[in-house]
Amino acid sequence: MIDKKPRRTMTFAEQDEDFIKKLAGDVGCHYSKANERTYNLKKRNSDNQVNTGIFAWVHKEENDYFWVATRKIWVEQARAKAISGRNRSRPGCFSRDTQHAEDSVCFDTKDDYQKAVRALSMINNMR
Numbered sequence: 001m002i003d004k005k006p007r008r009t010m011t012f013a014e015q016d017e018d019f020i021k022k023l024a025g026d027v028g029c030h031y032s033k034a035n036e037r038t039y040n041l042k043k044r045n046s047d048n049q050v051n052t053g054i055f056a057w058v059h060k061e062e063n064d065y066f067w068v069a070t071r072k073i074w075v076e077q078a079r080a081k082a083i084s085g086r087n088r089s090r091p092g093c094f095s096r097d098t099q100h101a102e103d104s105v106c107f108d109t110k111d112d113y114q115k116a117v118r119a120l121s122m123i124n125n126m127r
Contacts, residue, residue, distance in 0.1 A: 009037045009059045019066060020058055023109065027120045029055075041068070043124060055123050068107045068116060070123060075105050078122040 012020075012033075020039045024031040030045040034057070043053035056070040107116035 011036045026117045029124045066109045078126045
């Protein structure tokens, strides 16, 4: 998780889509480009621009540094499901303290890619 709120976002370059494709594959979801500064992670593969199934947003802060934002309530629901034993993944991939806005949580893919993937996979499976 990111300890600070990302300051700015950069425009994605063509080669950055390889990272987004790998992240979506590791999470077990699909992706789409929302605009030049944001990619969506979503449960279903559709070209429909309606927000149905979108559970996270990928941003780029600098070269090779990406962060993913999702809703706090979805993190809490996935954590509760993991703790209740319905999901065998460890709930330790969710931070309790690092939240930047009242309704969002950010994951840092540079410092702990696997932790971000585990948390996002659990959110994807829960939704």
